[in-house]
Amino acid sequence: MxxxxxxxxxxxxxxxxxxxxxxxxxxxxxxxxxxTGAALTLAQGPRLTGVQVDAAAAATASGSRMILTAxxxxxxxxxxxxxxxxxxxxxxDASGRGVGIRFTVPLRxxxxxxxxxxxxxxxxxxxxxxxxxxxxxxxxxxxxxxxxATGDDAIFRSDLTGERAVPVYTHPDIExxxxxxxxxxxxxxxxxxxxxxxTDLEGGDARKLTLPGExxxxxxxxxxxxxxxxxxxxxxxxxxxxxxxSVVFTQSLRDPDAEPVALEIAGVEPSVVxxxxxxxxxxxxxxxxxxxxMLTDPTTEGDPTALGAALTIDGITVGxxxxxxxxxxxLRVIDLTDASEQPVVPAEGEDxxxxxxxxxxxxxxxxxxxxSARDAAGLPIAQSIVLVGDDGAVSTLLDxxxxxxxxxxxxxxxxxxxxxxxxxxxxxxxxxGYLQPLPGxxxxxxxxxxxxxxxxxxxxxxxxxxxxxxx
Numbered sequence: 094m095x096x097x098x099x100x101x102x103x104x105x106x107x108x109x110x111x112x113x114x115x116x117x118x119x120x121x122x123x124x125x126x127x128x129t130g131a132a133l134t135l136a137q138g139p140r141l142t143g144v145q146v147d148a149a150a151a152a153t154a155s156g157s158r159m160i161l162t163a164x165x166x167x168x169x170x171x172x173x174x175x176x177x178x179x180x181x182x183x184x185x186d187a188s189g190r191g192v193g194i195r196f197t198v199p200l201r202x203x204x205x206x207x208x209x210x211x212x213x214x215x216x217x218x219x220x221x222x223x224x225x226x227x228x229x230x231x232x233x234x235x236x237x238x239x240x241x242a243t244g245d246d247a248i249f250r251s252d253l254t255g256e257r258a259v260p261v262y263t264h265p266d267i268e269x270x271x272x273x274x275x276x277x278x279x280x281x282x283x284x285x286x287x288x289x290x291x292t293d294l295e296g297g298d299a300r301k302l303t304l305p306g307e308x309x310x311x312x313x314x315x316x317x318x319x320x321x322x323x324x325x326x327x328x329x330x331x332x333x334x335x336x337x338x339s340v341v342f343t344q345s346l347r348d349p350d351a352e353p354v355a356l357e358i359a360g361v362e363p364s365v366v367x368x369x370x371x372x373x374x375x376x377x378x379x380x381x382x383x384x385x386x387m388l389t390d391p392t393t394e395g396d397p398t399a400l401g402a403a404l405t406i407d408g409i410t411v412g413x414x415x416x417x418x419x420x421x422x423x424l425r426v427i428d429l430t431d432a433s434e435q436p437v438v439p440a441e442g443e444d445x446x447x448x449x450x451x452x453x454x455x456x457x458x459x460x461x462x463x464x465s466a467r468d469a470a471g472l473p474i475a476q477s478i479v480l481v482g483d484d485g486a487v488s489t490l491l492d493x494x495x496x497x498x499x500x501x502x503x504x505x506x507x508x509x510x511x512x513x514x515x516x517x518x519x520x521x522x523x524x525x526g527y528l529q530p531l532p533g534x535x536x537x538x539x540x541x542x543x544x545x546x547x548x549x550x551x552x553x554x555x556x557x558x559x560x561x562x563x564x
Contacts, residue, residue, distance in 0.1 A: 138222030199506035202233035237553030262296030273315040410454040456508035503559035
């Protein structure tokens, strides 16, 4: 006999009521959890959900950015809410859920940085909170040139122990090289004329740039802004009536088919004694054959800025547009943003240090200087590389025997190290026969500015920290 239909109906009704009741309970629980989650979010304040930073790039170039992302839209964030340890100059921009921090100078290598944003508030209200994160920059890596009297010249990549140096590019005649982002830019001599080759950092995927003609390239430089290469060019066939001599050309590294563009001032291609790219800009600071110091930008149509007469350009500080130049009346610091200038801060006890030589500005403040002490007859008896603070305080970095030649001093992008290029026993260390000649034996001494300790002495020249090659 079949079941009573009325009993089946009542059972189905009970099951339906049970299902509806269970569903209502689940919905209620979800609502409670949702309300609780929202309440907890409001109670905790904004939280950090993401961080973007290229630590390797931040340690090699200024202008790198770090982006902190919160879990909710934020009220405006001011620069004084942000701190970075160890201290480094930066700017802040924030919108929506993101807080952008731009480091205006390169960071120290192999260093842990902590970034804190205090008093962060949500646009929806609720309590303030603190966003904090940290990251570590990688150990420093440099490139150097080693010329050979018996084989190919080589560009080496090395750490600061010197124990992991590996050759990345070789050629029978390397005159100079520079590093631009993920590229090597190499000036070589082929068939008695210059060529410029662009490779990756492993020396592969080489391509040759179009040059202004058959001639010679010196003063190779690169600019991070605009991804430009620049050089001084002279025609091979040159006499007093025809040919270009020491004319600055620039061209793009991004475009494989880019043509070289001559630097013109008032419609004329001036012959240049010395020039440098301005860091973080496409502008060029130069001294022409007449001894006039000028600031111009090859990418714009504006008129150049005349800055008087000068003998040399010692360097331009990263991040501040401060140029150290030598005038007839001594070393001066010129602010390239408004052409104002002042004397270089004298070193304490400068007379005892001796005759001043080259000056290399340090990012963040101070300069690295060469001094040569003389005896009563004016003959050199000692030479030293010293760090001079903005207040004139002096600390010795390296004492160099008078028998050795100091060819160049450069400062690392972060301002942590100085690299001093030394030619040992200069009398018995003859120059080679290259277009840009150098002594046969060269050592690059790396010294930490903060401690005055020598980190390593590397064989080779043209360390990739230098804006220009040794002269």
